[in-house]
Amino acid sequence: MPEALRGLGAVFYKESLHIRRDSMALLFALIIPIIQMTILGFGIDTNIRQVKTVVYDQDGRQEARELVNRLRNSDTFRVVGYVHSDHELNDAIVGARAKVGVKIPVDYSDQLIDRGTAQVLVLIDGSDSSVAGQALNVSTAIGLDESLRRVLPDRRALPVEVRPRLLFNPDSRSPNFFLPGLTAVLLLSVTTFLTAFSIVRERERGTLEQLFVTPVRPLGLLLGKILPYLVIGFVELCAILFFMRFVFLVPIHGHTLLLLLLSLPYLFVALSIGMLISTKAQTQAEAMQLAFLTFLPTIFFSGYIFPRETMPLPFYLLSFLVPATYFINITRGVILRGAGLMHLWVDALVLLGMGAGLLLLAAKRFQKKVIAT
Amino acid sequence: MPSGANGKPAAIRTENLTRRFGDFTAVQGVNLRVETGEIFGFLGPNGSGKTTVIKTLTGLLPVSEGAAWVDGLDVRTEAEQVRERVGYMSQQFSLYHDLTVAENLQFYGRIYGLPPARLRERLDYILTLSGLGAYLNRSAGKLSGGWKQRLALGCAMLHEPRIMFLDEPTAGIDPVARRQLWDLLFHLSSEGVTFFVTTHYMDEAERCSHVAYIYFSRLIADGTPAALKALPEITPPGTCRVEITAPDITRALALARQLPIIRSATVFGQSIHAVLDDCIEPAVLERQLTRQGVAVSEIRPLAATLEDVFVELTRLRQAKLEANHA
Numbered sequence: 001m002p003e004a005l006r007g008l009g010a011v012f013y014k015e016s017l018h019i020r021r022d023s024m025a026l027l028f029a030l031i032i033p034i035i036q037m038t039i040l041g042f043g044i045d046t047n048i049r050q051v052k053t054v055v056y057d058q059d060g061r062q063e064a065r066e067l068v069n070r071l072r073n074s075d076t077f078r079v080v081g082y083v084h085s086d087h088e089l090n091d092a093i094v095g096a097r098a099k100v101g102v103k104i105p106v107d108y109s110d111q112l113i114d115r116g117t118a119q120v121l122v123l124i125d126g127s128d129s130s131v132a133g134q135a136l137n138v139s140t141a142i143g144l145d146e147s148l149r150r151v152l153p154d155r156r157a158l159p160v161e162v163r164p165r166l167l168f169n170p171d172s173r174s175p176n177f178f179l180p181g182l183t184a185v186l187l188l189s190v191t192t193f194l195t196a197f198s199i200v201r202e203r204e205r206g207t208l209e210q211l212f213v214t215p216v217r218p219l220g221l222l223l224g225k226i227l228p229y230l231v232i233g234f235v236e237l238c239a240i241l242f243f244m245r246f247v248f249l250v251p252i253h254g255h256t257l258l259l260l261l262l263s264l265p266y267l268f269v270a271l272s273i274g275m276l277i278s279t280k281a282q283t284q285a286e287a288m289q290l291a292f293l294t295f296l297p298t299i300f301f302s303g304y305i306f307p308r309e310t311m312p313l314p315f316y317l318l319s320f321l322v323p324a325t326y327f328i329n330i331t332r333g334v335i336l337r338g339a340g341l342m343h344l345w346v347d348a349l350v351l352l353g354m355g356a357g358l359l360l361l362a363a364k365r366f367q368k369k370v371i372a373t
Numbered sequence: 374m375p376s377g378a379n380g381k382p383a384a385i386r387t388e389n390l391t392r393r394f395g396d397f398t399a400v401q402g403v404n405l406r407v408e409t410g411e412i413f414g415f416l417g418p419n420g421s422g423k424t425t426v427i428k429t430l431t432g433l434l435p436v437s438e439g440a441a442w443v444d445g446l447d448v449r450t451e452a453e454q455v456r457e458r459v460g461y462m463s464q465q466f467s468l469y470h471d472l473t474v475a476e477n478l479q480f481y482g483r484i485y486g487l488p489p490a491r492l493r494e495r496l497d498y499i500l501t502l503s504g505l506g507a508y509l510n511r512s513a514g515k516l517s518g519g520w521k522q523r524l525a526l527g528c529a530m531l532h533e534p535r536i537m538f539l540d541e542p543t544a545g546i547d548p549v550a551r552r553q554l555w556d557l558l559f560h561l562s563s564e565g566v567t568f569f570v571t572t573h574y575m576d577e578a579e580r581c582s583h584v585a586y587i588y589f590s591r592l593i594a595d596g597t598p599a600a601l602k603a604l605p606e607i608t609p610p611g612t613c614r615v616e617i618t619a620p621d622i623t624r625a626l627a628l629a630r631q632l633p634i635i636r637s638a639t640v641f642g643q644s645i646h647a648v649l650d651d652c653i654e655p656a657v658l659e660r661q662l663t664r665q666g667v668a669v670s671e672i673r674p675l676a677a678t679l680e681d682v683f684v685e686l687t688r689l690r691q692a693k694l695e696a697n698h699a
Binding site: 011017018205207209211369 | 432459463469470471476479480481483484486
């Protein structure tokens with residue numbers, strides 16, 4: 001074994017023993033992400049459906065009722081009640097009893113029949129942007145559709161018909177989109193967090209000082225600590241993928257083996273971050289704080305929830321520094337798009353580079369093996 | 374004082390060793406020389422710099438100024454090589470509580486890269502010496518204080534270090550375990566291992582072949598126990614030391630101090646330790662004390678103890694510091 005890795009085997013042996021002794025903690029570490037995944041997987045649906053809607057139908061005749069039925073049949077809107085004044089309509093939205101209010105004026109049918117054009121007021125609660133956007137689009141589409149129906153009474157074909165097809169996720173199922181990204185976040189808890197504690201714990205108990213008086217080399221110490229957690233992270237990854245595939249029925253379009261292989265660089269980066277944190281933190285509480293710092297960027301800047309392309313330029317650039325950005329590209333690539341190594345090798349390489357860089361940085365901080373106080 | 378006159382290289386040598394933490398100087402200009410095979414007792418009050426000296430000598434803390442050599446290696450530039458040759462037992466128990474005795478020993482054996490056959494040999498030796506064999510499968514955290522210290526010592530000497538640093542190895546363990554640990558140190562010392570031991574116990578200091586005392590970051594005494602007791606500051610020429618036993622010790626002390634022949638007197642337990650300006654017969658002193666109104670039970674001649682030495686040197690040092698301040 002090269003001199004720079006001295007002590008690796010011994011530290012690996014010891015670390016494995018610690019993990020075995022504290023098997024309950026390990027079990028929790030493995031099970032909690034699965035529970036979180038189950039909750040989020042069942043709980044989150046990005047498709048906006050059944051938006052609560054109130055109707056103020058001043059007209060009340062057949063044309064107006066037809067329009068209300070069209071709204072009702074769209075699946076986007078759910079008519080939860082009728083109101084009888086502008087004030088009530090406004091109040092329903094302010095009081096959050098409804099997100100959409102539809103006001104059909106008293107002369108709706110007359111205007112439609114006599115003049116060929118009528119106006120309908122649609123009030124949308126703008127305090128929830130995704131619901132508002134969807135409600136806006138669907139209500140406009142229904143209006144357009146209703147207009148076309150009246151302009152083209154004989155149901156002639158449209159001159160231009162757009163036929164969109166959603167690739168890779170034809171039913172637009174939320175788990176298909178969410179879970180591959182969620183994997184990146186969940187893996188942090190068994191990688192960055194567990195390793196961040198492992199050295200700080202030794203610092204707190206004074207065993208790090210004892211280790212520093214031995215000929216163990218910084219890289220040997222760090223790698224010896226990383227490797228057992230790499231195994232744990234890998235087991236966790238397999239469990240997450242298993243749940244995703246067989247409980248949430250997310251099909252994996254690419255090769256599972258490739259996915260597992262390309263996940264290793266991400267696990268490596270996440271573990272190296274944990275190591276770097278533990279070289280800095282003096283107490284476990286401090287390590288916890290620093291580890292949490294990695295959480296939010298992973299969630300918000302990796303493209304997991306918000307598309308990176310719509311971020312302001314500085315944040316878009318920042319997203320290139322977030323390891324999960326590359327990993328989510330890999331998981332979505334293999335799982336949803338069936339991408340192969342030729343599409344994803346750059347992401348894997350960037351992750352490997354990041355991991356190696358961070359680990360060397362951590363080792364450098366330990367180079368002199370000095371207990372700084 | 375020990376010197377390098379015999380030409381043998383010292384096990385540990387420091388020259389003007391200084392360590393600062395920001396504005397605070399924890400160790401100031403310490404010059405030490407510890408010969409191979411010595412049991413060197415390093416004493417001083419808490420916070421005086423004992424642990425800092427050990428940490429600079431083992432490379433855990435960088436030297437701010439001056440230099441130090443351990444087994445001939447410069448700790449400033451050859452810390453890694455120093456670590457191969459020394460064993461270190463820190464103040465707090467720093468082995469893995471959740472690992473068994475056997476696993477802790479295994480781990481340290483592997484970290485020093487001992488080949489399996491050599492490791493077995495060393496383990497046999499250490500288990501025989503320490504008697505830890507009966508506890509091999511017990512978690513280290515569940516051992517009593519004395520056994521913990523033996524395990525720590527065992528782990529620290531698996532790789533057969535020539536020099537051992539022990540930072541208060543007997544703090545908080547019972548007297549029997551303390552005695553056993555010291556017996557172990559003597560045995561190892563007879564095999565040529567050099568020990569650098571810090572302690573607060575005077576009886577332990579008395580057993581060392583060489584002691585030094587650090588006070589407010591500076592070394593104020595350094596030599597064999599006998600040489601220190603013979604220092605003129607401790608036992609001025611012509612003076613004698615006696616132990617006076619008497620009932621109502623506080624009143625006796627106040628009365629005794631009034632006698633012109635008594636240079637200084639302090640209470641030690643149930644008796645008074647006094648330094649006399651003149652070596653008079655105990656019977657003569659007893660008569661003088663009785664005239665003062667002290668009901669003397671017994672008077673015995675007394676040799677200076679290391680405690681006398683350190684108390685007196687500390688007092689002189691303190692007086693000098695205060696004089697400098699004024």
